[in-house]
Amino acid sequence: MRKIPRPFKMPFGSGMIVEEASITSKYHEPTIQLLKFDNGDKVIRFCSYNKGRFSRSPLMVDEKDLRKLGKMTFLTIRDVTGIAQVIVKDEAGEKIEGVTRQSVIRIQGTIQETKARDFECEVKADQIEILANAKHPLPIDPIGRLESNIDNRLNARALDMRNQKTASIFKLRHHVLASIRKTLTEKKFIEITTPKIIGSASEGGANLFSLEYFGKQAYLAQSPQLYKEQMTLGLERVYETASFYRAEKSHTGRHLSEFTSVDIEAAFMDYTDVMNVLEDLVVDVYKYTLEKCKEEQKTLGINIQVPKYPFERISYSKIIDELKNEGEKLEFGEDLLDSHLRIVGKKHPGFFFLIDWPIKLKPFYIREKEDEPSLSRSFDLQFGFLELSSGGTRLHNPEKIKTRLKEQNLDPSKFKNHLQAFDWGMPPHAGWGLGLERLLTTLIGIDNVREVVLYPRDPERLTP
Incomplete structure (x- = not known):
């Protein structure tokens, strides 16, 4: 229901419209409007071309409400525009016999006002056609009356999408991606698409899925790192939102074998x-979804809270000191384990940047700090204990890159296609990669990234 105060006069009502709702056809044409006036009048307005007739196709019979009362049957139907109540009797009632919940039907009838609290209007059905009957018993209850564990829901994911909470998660995901693209486009970033089948590791390391590629050894990309760096030579500011792959046998609610990464390079x-860019992007996502996803928030029982600027920037050295004060035996230069980050997260529960990591803990392409060569110009974005993003300033001197590759026991000859771009006048650049699924879990307030992926891939799940 939109609240749009404006004067309006019709034969059946006049005054200032305070609320207006529309039901639209599958072609997005308005078929009916419900108007509420400041004098208390409530009027259903029919568009001239349908003259009060209702024709919607297809519509799903919602399991939460299919009931009989005497000779009348009450259905709750829904499609992408919303839900409505249908009253079926007489000859039309005969056709509804045998229809199962979650079936797909076509209805024609007359719109009328209703006394039902949950609906603005109702439809008196004249004609009903069953387009597809749902076979029972269903593997899960899409209405949510009976709780289903996540594995059963994932095995019947298409049906799970009829659960309004599940559907709301993916509507939120859609708007998060829309916000990300909007923010980066406004900041003059160009969206690119990089290869997902590659001939060498993007960042070194062994956590790669390998495959045979026409008689050659190939891998699934774990990041667009090398390609996005190369693109700064000509496009200056680039970003990509795509799936990437890591063969890590992790069994947590935070890890996936196939995940969506948002990457930028500038x-x-x-x-x-680029920390400022990331900070802006995250805050914009929260603002955008707060405004655009009011129904989804209501369905999920959440209230999106926009984080405050600026995010705290905490050095690795300070975190080490904090952990030592908590009794942890940790020396400078050691990596932070999950147990360490959980301690840190209790003291810093929101968004913060963990900056200036030891250079030896970072990939070969990260640049050192000139005044402290043992440290790097790098950062992680944390949400409490949860790492969301990693980034930094890159090396752009090819000789320094070769030296760093050797220091990390990587063969520079395997990176020759990448290194040649640095001989053509590579500008200084920086960037980051952000885990989309992890960002979504912070927004929605859930612990398992599988909830925000249609068909997740992990060490145990390859189908459906």
Whole structure:
């Protein structure tokens, strides 16, 4: 129901419209409107071309409400535009015999006002056609009356999408992606698409899925790192939102074998600059979904809270000191384990940047700090204990890159296609990669990333 105060006069009502609702056809044409006036009048307005007739196709019979009362049957129907109540009797009632919940039907009838609290209007059905009957018993209850565990829901994911909470998660995901693209486009970033079948590891390491590629050894990309760096040579600011792959045998609610990453790379930016871009993007996502996803928030029982600027920037050195004060035996230069980050997360529960990591803990392409070469110009974005993003300033001197590759026991000859771009005048650049699924869990307030992926892939799940 939209609240749009404006004067309006009709034969059946006049005054200032305070609320207006429309039901639209599958072609997005308005078929009926419900108007509420400031004098208390409530009027259903029919568009001239349908003259009060209702014709919607297809519609799903919602399991939460299919009931008989004497000779009348009451159905709750829904499609992408919303839900409505249908009253079926007489000859039309004979056709509804045998229809199962979650079936797909076509209805024609007359719109009328209703006394039902949950609906603005109802439809008196004249004609009903069953387009597809749902076979029972169903593997899960899409209405949610009976709780289903996540594995059963994932095995019947298409049916699970009829659960309004599940559907709301993916509507939120849609709007998060829309917000990300909007923010980065406004900041002059160009969206690119990089290869997902590659000939060498993007970042070194062994956590790669390998495959035979026409008689050659190939891998599924674990990130767009090398390609997005190369693109700054000509496009300056680029981003990609795509699936990537890591063969990590992790069995947590935070890890996936196939995940969606949002990556940026920008010429003439330092790590402080791209931290600002990331901070803006995250806050924009929260603002955008707060405004655009009111129904989804209501369905999920959440209230999106926009994080405050600026995110705290905490150095690795300070975190080490904090952990030592908590009794942890940890020396400078050691990586932070999950147990360490959980301690840190209790003290810093919101968004914060963990900056200036030891250079030896970072990939070969990360640049050192000139005044402290043992440290790097790098950061992680944390939400409490949860790492959301990693980024930094990149090396753009090819000789330094070769040296760093050797220091990390990587063969520079396997990176020759990447290194040649640095001989053509590679500008200084910086960037980051952000885990979309993890960001969504912070937004929605859930612990398992599988909830925000249609068909997740992990060490145990390859189908459906």
